[in-house]
Amino acid sequence: MTKHIKNIKLLNEQSELINSSVTIDNGKIIAIGGKQPEGAEIIDGNGNLLAPGFVDLHVHLREPGFEHKETIATGSASAAKGGFTTICAMPNTKPVPDSVENLQLINGLIKESAVVRVLPYGSLTVAQSGDERTNLANLKAHGAVAFSDDGVGVQLAATMFEQMKDAAKLDMVVVAHCEDNSLIYDGVMHEGKRNKELGLPGIPSVCESVQIARDVLLAEAAGARYHVCHVSTKESVRAVRDAKAAGIRVTAEVCPHHLLLEEMDIPGDDANWKMNPPLRALEDKDSLHAALLDGTIDCISTDHAPHTVEEKCCGMVGAPFGIVGFETAFPLLYTQFVETGKWTLKQLIDWMTVKPAQIFNLPYGKIEVGASADLIIIDLNKEQTIHAEEFVSKGRNTPFNGWAAKGWPIMTIFEGNIVYKEEK
Numbered sequence: 001m002t003k004h005i006k007n008i009k010l011l012n013e014q015s016e017l018i019n020s021s022v023t024i025d026n027g028k029i030i031a032i033g034g035k036q037p038e039g040a041e042i043i044d045g046n047g048n049l050l051a052p053g054f055v056d057l058h059v060h061l062r063e064p065g066f067e068h069k070e071t072i073a074t075g076s077a078s079a080a081k082g083g084f085t086t087i088c089a090m091p092n093t094k095p096v097p098d099s100v101e102n103l104q105l106i107n108g109l110i111k112e113s114a115v116v117r118v119l120p121y122g123s124l125t126v127a128q129s130g131d132e133r134t135n136l137a138n139l140k141a142h143g144a145v146a147f148s149d150d151g152v153g154v155q156l157a158a159t160m161f162e163q164m165k166d167a168a169k170l171d172m173v174v175v176a177h178c179e180d181n182s183l184i185y186d187g188v189m190h191e192g193k194r195n196k197e198l199g200l201p202g203i204p205s206v207c208e209s210v211q212i213a214r215d216v217l218l219a220e221a222a223g224a225r226y227h228v229c230h231v232s233t234k235e236s237v238r239a240v241r242d243a244k245a246a247g248i249r250v251t252a253e254v255c256p257h258h259l260l261l262e263e264m265d266i267p268g269d270d271a272n273w274k275m276n277p278p279l280r281a282l283e284d285k286d287s288l289h290a291a292l293l294d295g296t297i298d299c300i301s302t303d304h305a306p307h308t309v310e311e312k313c314c315g316m317v318g319a320p321f322g323i324v325g326f327e328t329a330f331p332l333l334y335t336q337f338v339e340t341g342k343w344t345l346k347q348l349i350d351w352m353t354v355k356p357a358q359i360f361n362l363p364y365g366k367i368e369v370g371a372s373a374d375l376i377i378i379d380l381n382k383e384q385t386i387h388a389e390e391f392v393s394k395g396r397n398t399p400f401n402g403w404a405a406k407g408w409p410i411m412t413i414f415e416g417n418i419v420y421k422e423e424k
């Protein structure tokens, strides 16, 4: 059935809002700015922004194995509500997608219950244990979007090197959670000022940056495409910047919380503020902003990481790392950085659509004729307070509860079908 989305605004290269319309048929965009076709179903955009559905290279859906935290159904519905239509699911599930059999199991679950496009990772090592290497060619052949052991760092350089060489032959990206286990020191937050005030053990910045520095050299030697997860420190930024300058094929992402918060914002020993990597110092946060603006950091990923209320109830020590992200990412970034004039709307949208898509060579994140009709309508004037208890996600673990934000997705269309619509 043909659908005609009328009365919408599209963002041009100059970040200006231009009145237009989009016509979709058979799950694809067939016209931009065209007339209303005879008999088409009409969607009235009411003068709001129409943007490409967001692309998230880094999410945790927890199924299979941890369905008490999230499922593919609840996680993908949460993504749809946040405006995400393509999400790449990290492999720290049970079982881990480390074999064709396990990946096929996950592919089946996605087919059954995902409401947006879920692209699974294959793991770099068997059971993400860092020991035995997985067969990357087999994982690619069965739909792995990229390879990662996110949740843990790959400790042995040789393991990383061998997998990078195999990934390079397959022209696939190795995606790394960078954390040297010998430098964690049982930390639960950043080793800086605030952890000392709270009397909590800290994770030093080098825990992350030292592994990025190792990996960019390995990627150079292997000729691999290498993507760094959740960059959080200024030294990490420098390592990525230097590597790019040297022509190494490295890309990097930053998460909304590392752009919005720093260690001194942590109100107390509350596990809703515990994530990996932790909130760093103000100068780290500032360097992440500079890195996005100068292209050192390529895109924004949520690292949506739901956990249960029980797991997050009782202080930082003992609680798992991670916070949810889908349903708050765009409004928070729009309110804090676009409304304040630090970024253009075009920059923000690009960092959440076309930029991440390019890293994995995905044909999504653009509004053009022939593209998949993955579209969102955003009401830039809608203002709302974040209430964690109202999330579609099973997770309630966010440090942003009670924050007011503007710019909410009010409709999400995936492959031509409405998968989220605001309740009035």
Ligand SMILES: NC(=O)N[C@@H](CC(=O)O)C(=O)O
Pocket: 060, 092, 150, 151, 152, 177, 274, 275, 276, 277, 303, 305, 306, 320, 321, 322, 323
């Ligand atoms: N980011 C987190 O704090 N937690 C993630 C794992 C990860 O991304 O490293 C999780 O799976 O819970």
Ligand SMILES: [Zn+2]
Pocket: 150, 151, 152, 177, 229, 230, 276, 277
């Ligand atoms: Zn990680």
Ligand SMILES: [Zn+2]
Pocket: 058, 059, 060, 090, 150, 151, 303, 305
């Ligand atoms: Zn993660």
